[in-house]
Amino acid sequence: MSILISEKHGVNPSLEVCFICGEAMGVALFGHLTKPRAEAMHEAGLDVKPETDAEAPRKICRGAICDRCKEVMETGIFLVAIRDGEEGDNPYRTGKVVAITEDAVCKILEPGEILDAALEKRMLYVEESTWRAIGLDEAIPKGGAA
Numbered sequence: 001m002s003i004l005i006s007e008k009h010g011v012n013p014s015l016e017v018c019f020i021c022g023e024a025m026g027v028a029l030f031g032h033l034t035k036p037r038a039e040a041m042h043e044a045g046l047d048v049k050p051e052t053d054a055e056a057p058r059k060i061c062r063g064a065i066c067d068r069c070k071e072v073m074e075t076g077i078f079l080v081a082i083r084d085g086e087e088g089d090n091p092y093r094t095g096k097v098v099a100i101t102e103d104a105v106c107k108i109l110e111p112g113e114i115l116d117a118a119l120e121k122r123m124l125y126v127e128e129s130t131w132r133a134i135g136l137d138e139a140i141p142k143g144g145a146a
């Protein structure tokens, strides 16, 4: 893949981060961003000005999952805390992530669509109020998710 170098921003790099844990996985190079592309990125909620030759966002998440999270997902399911009232594919995350076993998920959730989706996608968004009600904060070891 070749890129057109930006006059202002060179290779115009972004740190590509894991969809689950947000750890850096690599670098994405955008080079010269055309106006339509910059506008599309801006619309998608990325930190990009909707103009020709815009600077790439500092971080970008394109849905890729890091090896460590993939390994956890083989047996566990990630719970990702989101702000109450958030909806859609990319809700505002509050920064807490924990993985629990399939058995535990089946105990928390009633059988149905949400449980099926959690088992299939290996992750589930949990609103902060629910997160606290289930007592998930206590499930996180000091220093973050292990």
Ligand SMILES: [Zn+2]
Residues within 6 Å of the ligand: 018, 019, 020, 021, 022, 023, 065, 066, 067, 068, 069, 070
């Ligand atoms: Zn990860």
